[in-house]
Amino acid sequence: MGCGKPAPQPFRAFxxxxxxxxxxxxxxxxxxxxxxxxxxxxxxxxxxxxxxxxLHFLYRxxxxxxxxxxxxxxxxxxxxxxxxxxxxxAKFTTWLxxxxxxxxxxxxxxxxxxxxxxxxxxxxxxxxxxxxPDPRPNVEQEMLREVRLDRVREAxxxxxxxxxxxxxMHKYQEMGYAQIAAALGCSEPAVKSLLFRAYEYLRGxxxxxx
Amino acid sequence: xxxxxxxRESSQVLIDYCAGTxxxxxxxxxERHLEQCPACREFCQTQxxxxxxxxxxxxEPVSAGFDARxxxxxxxxxxxxxxxxxxRPAVPIAAAAVVIAAVLLLRVPEGTNPAVVxxxxxxxxxxxVEKTLDDIDMLKQLxxxxxxxxxxAEQL
Numbered sequence: 001m002g003c004g005k006p007a008p009q010p011f012r013a014f015x016x017x018x019x020x021x022x023x024x025x026x027x028x029x030x031x032x033x034x035x036x037x038x039x040x041x042x043x044x045x046x047x048x049x050x051x052x053x054x055l056h057f058l059y060r061x062x063x064x065x066x067x068x069x070x071x072x073x074x075x076x077x078x079x080x081x082x083x084x085x086x087x088x089x090a091k092f093t094t095w096l097x098x099x100x101x102x103x104x105x106x107x108x109x110x111x112x113x114x115x116x117x118x119x120x121x122x123x124x125x126x127x128x129x130x131x132x133p134d135p136r137p138n139v140e141q142e143m144l145r146e147v148r149l150d151r152v153r154e155a156x157x158x159x160x161x162x163x164x165x166x167x168x169m170h171k172y173q174e175m176g177y178a179q180i181a182a183a184l185g186c187s188e189p190a191v192k193s194l195l196f197r198a199y200e201y202l203r204g205x206x207x208x209x210x
Numbered sequence: 211x212x213x214x215x216x217x218r219e220s221s222q223v224l225i226d227y228c229a230g231t232x233x234x235x236x237x238x239x240x241e242r243h244l245e246q247c248p249a250c251r252e253f254c255q256t257q258x259x260x261x262x263x264x265x266x267x268x269x270e271p272v273s274a275g276f277d278a279r280x281x282x283x284x285x286x287x288x289x290x291x292x293x294x295x296x297x298r299p300a301v302p303i304a305a306a307a308v309v310i311a312a313v314l315l316l317r318v319p320e321g322t323n324p325a326v327v328x329x330x331x332x333x334x335x336x337x338x339v340e341k342t343l344d345d346i347d348m349l350k351q352l353x354x355x356x357x358x359x360x361x362x363a364e365q366l
Contacts, residue, residue, distance in 0.1 A: 051276070056269035065270045073280045080284055145266065152263045170229070171264050192222050199225060203256040206263050 028092035035083045043083065047076060050093070053173060054100050060168050061104040063157050071107055075100045090182055097169060098183040105161045148206075155205040162186075163198035170195055213247055214240075224250060228257040 028049065034042035054075055059068035078099050086095070156164060162184060169175045169183060181191045214220040226232050227240045244251050 047277075047280070051272060052269075055272055055276075059269050060267070065273070069273060069276055069279075072276075073283060076280060077283055077287060080287060148263050149266060152267050156267075171261070174231075176231075195225065196221060199257065199260060202260045203253075206260050207256045 025091050025093070029088040032083065032086050032092050033088065035080075036086050043080065046092075050096060051076075053093075054096065056172065057097065057100055057168055058104055060156060060172070061161075061164060062107060063153065067107070071103050072100075074103050078103070091179060093173070093175070094179050094182045097173065097175070098185070101165045101169075101183050104165065108161045151206060155202050158205075159198055159201065163194050163201075166191055166194040167198045167202070213243070214250060214253075216249070221253070224253050225257060228254055228261055 028046060031042045031046040031049075035046060051072070055068055055072045058071045058075070059065055062068055062071065075096070079096065156167070159167065165184060166180055169180045175183070177188045177191045181188045184191065184194075186194075212220055214222075214224045223232070223236070223240060227237065232240065244254065
């Protein structure tokens with residue numbers, strides 16, 4: 001098939017993945033409810049489970065690891081302060097990423113007027129040590145990979161804040177349209193529109209990346 | 211199946227197909243359509259490239275001091291909350307205690323009969339209250355007087 005994507009998973013594997021996701025969802029809500037009752041250890045466990053996803057989301061949103069860590073701390077402080085009012089009416093990750101998206105979009109809005117910040121972010125990317133997952137010494141492949149990574153980062157950073165957040169939640173958090181809509185505070189059709197426009201732009205920017 | 215690439219509303223199914231989130235039946239339908247539609251095949255090819263490029267973008271690891279910094283801020287938050295719960299009601303209580311203590315210390319000389327002191331204090335208080343009320347009445351009459359009377363008072 002022309003798309004080149006992997007074959008769809010068998011039904012059984014699909015159900016196992018769904019069941020594991022459901023267990024994880026229940027676990028997060030259970031930990032948060034215990035934290036609401038004053039169980040600090042449960043909050044620590046929740047933090048250990050969600051620290052990575054939140055931090056990675058914020059890193060891709062703002063393009064700077066140090067800033068992302070500061071914002072991630074803000075997110076978890078807000079979660080901690082709001083724990084007494086938590087109600088499991090929706091998935092915990094929806095609530096968590098709603099807070100994270102709010103924090104990230106506020107940061108981007110505050111930073112919008114600063115000039116040169118985007119160029120500084122590019123410099124920050126360039127200053128980072130390169131990842132070398134393939135041990136085979138193929139210089140051309142490595143160079144092409146770095147070029148593609150730079151273009152991906154740049155393309156994502158060029159997306160408007162809400163499109164960027166929608167793509168990141170859709171791609172890296174594997175959130176569905178309803179969950180993304182709840183996190184962004186909009187409707188499902190609005191989310192589909194955000195994603196359509198975002199992916200349309202990314203296809204245009206990255207189509208020649210091979 | 212209507213061509214998804216031609217209708218924006220239905221193109222989401224191609225994104226879902228490339229993301230691997232469609233069920234088996236929907237995947238089969240899309241693949242049957244892709245066999246006949248070059249536009250949708252191109253859409254899926256470019257979308258798959260975007261997906262692959264995004265896959266290569268690995269996030270940075272969490273720094274070593276992240277948990278310690280967050281723990282310190284959480285501790286401060288907890289102490290601030292605890293302190294506020296104690297401090298807020300303590301201020302008026304402490305102020306009331308100081309006033310009561312001051313009244314007791316100023317009003318009860320050593321070696322005196324508390325009952326006699328109470329009676330004398332009542333007597334003194336009543337006289338003071340009457341004098342105060344007389345002063346208040348006088349001030350009221352002064353402020354309520356017509357302007358001519360006030361001017362005359364000023365001349366005097």
